[in-house]
Structures are given as C-alpha cells and as structure tokens.
Amino acid sequence: MVKPNSVRGLNGRFAKGQSGNPGGRPRDEARVAELARSYTSEAIETLAHLMRHGRDERVRGTAAQALLDRGWGKPKVEVVADGAGSYIEALRLINEQVATDQSIT
Numbered sequence: 001m002v003k004p005n006s007v008r009g010l011n012g013r014f015a016k017g018q019s020g021n022p023g024g025r026p027r028d029e030a031r032v033a034e035l036a037r038s039y040t041s042e043a044i045e046t047l048a049h050l051m052r053h054g055r056d057e058r059v060r061g062t063a064a065q066a067l068l069d070r071g072w073g074k075p076k077v078e079v080v081a082d083g084a085g086s087y088i089e090a091l092r093l094i095n096e097q098v099a100t101d102q103s104i105t
Helices: 029-037 040-053 057-072 087-104
Strands: none
Touching: 040 057
C-alpha cells in the first residue's frame, strides 16, 4: 500500500495542485542545446566523410540519408485513396512505397 505524503495521495497519484517536478525543466537545457549546435559543422563533415568513405554500404546510406533529412527535411508519405480500396490495402501500398524509397538510398 502506498503511504500518503505531501505530494502523492493514497492512490499513488499526485495530489491536486501538486507537481511531480516542482522545479520545472532544468535551467541548463538551453545551454545543452546550444553546446550541441556548436558541433554542427563537425557533425556534418563527419556524416559526409562516412557517406564517401565508409566501408559498409549501410553506413554510407545511413549517413547520406541523415544529410538529406537535415538539409531537406524527412520525406512525407502521401496517401491518395479513391474509396475503392480497403484500409488494409492502403497500408500495404504505403509499405511497398516505403520499401521502394528505402531501396533507392
């Protein structure tokens, strides 16, 4: 059985008006993002090097895809339904298209 305390009720949930994270997000979160962004050029150079010189074809493909995703955004999957097919058929067609798109990269 859960014992009540100042934050949680008898059911183990937070009491009304109480927070499980009263301090909020850590103040350093913005600093961490800024620090990570400071490595952008090096990260892009590393991906380009892996794309060009990686020994494993999968590594080269993954690096190339990562560069494209960051430069152009991830491709969107568009579904066009004429009403004649079923939901399962639409999913099958999407899976085939995704597999085809992945085999190109």
